[in-house]
Amino acid sequence: MSWMLPPSASTFAGDIDFLYYLILVITGVAFVVVEVGLIWFIIKYRSRPGRKAYYTHGSVRAEFIWTAIPAVTVVAIGILSAPVWTHVKGRFSAPADALIYRVTAKQFEWNFTHPGLDGTLDTDDDFTIRNRLHVPVNRPVLVRLVSEDVIHSFFVPAFRVKQDVVPGLNTQVWFEATRTGEFELGCAELCGLGHYRMRAMVTVHDADDYERWLASRATTTALR
Template sequence: MMDWLGMPVAASAHAGDVDRLMVLVHWLMLVLFVGWGGFLLYVLVRFRRSAQPVAMHKGMRGSWSTWIEGGILTAEVILLAFFSIPTWSARVDAFPSEQQSTVVRVVAEQYAWNVHYPGPDGLFGRTDLALLGPSNPLGLDRSDPAGRDDITTINQMHFPVDRPVIVHLSSKDMIHSFALPQMRVKQDAIPGLAQPVWFTPTTTGQWEIACSQLCGLGHYRMRGFYTVESTAEYEAWLAEEAAFLLEQ
């Protein structure tokens, strides 16, 4: 059924869990719709006025509708308890350790994704509203020792494959929503709140970051790009960015 639903390629470790539930739910929907639709067509033909000139006052007997309703409830409880809640819990309760992950900050603004890598020292530099400027959209303090080697990009993210990624998401202005369709990741970036989100890319490729929450007139073009690549390619990219930083 997965091909049938036409979802984007599943390229993260947990995407399979999401997609499995998606398929199951759609099977349930299909069965119910076909069942009800078949019944509807049957009664419309069978009980049309010319075939049934006088209605039965009592109508349908029996309690099987109760059984169907019970069945639907059971199916929903199973989907909820054994699929949805565990998968959700793995997303929000079981964060990997930062040492073993690629850690990135993403600060959304109208209409761009400001990306902040901690650099070789693994520490994010201090940021300050007062330092905001056209060339420094993050307000990053380069005089802070931790911030000297930080790598910043706009609308460009790179991740090494098969290693967990933790994105610390926030917003400078409006509510945006950080969507990586192929990772089955979507999380609102809400000003005033820090939202961590994590996933493990398992397939290399180049895809797009899509803003999913109306954030103003440029919402439609708030598009970024992300690349999942081998660790070697990722390191090379980081080195390239670091060299670029030195030039400045």
């Protein structure tokens, strides 16, 4: 049981993780203050014979303080969150040089259309693989999301990326992987009886390896 986020592997994961830990500390302090206060009051002001409670209807000053502190805190969290949100999910936030992929989700599989050797989507050398996505490291990747049936959600925990895939709506999400390896991708929106098995694997290659993989892929495709 840990409060630490699992290891991250994308450029903006650090910003998201920072906000998470910041909120964890702030709420942790508030949690301790309130719970310790409650316990202290419970013990200190427990009923004892011959004692009468202090008769008061409140204190404007105290209430002002405990209105202002949370207000300032949450506004500060909001101000810190806003640029990260825009950077990750803003409508025009995806870097212009991003490699574009298309993901077609359907009950219960992910079909990844890779842009092929020419790096451009919707050309002849595109190819589609089921449940496996291959991307190069240190290069922004933009994923266009399409659903054939119900709502799914594209979730790669290590990249701190999640975006619903809505039929009839063109959604997209971008990320830039920072290390090579294999990362699990899951569906995060209940999509039917096979929802729990709608998973895929993202393989992050280094640049050379990615080229080699693309080339080998091109030969196998040609053979068929």
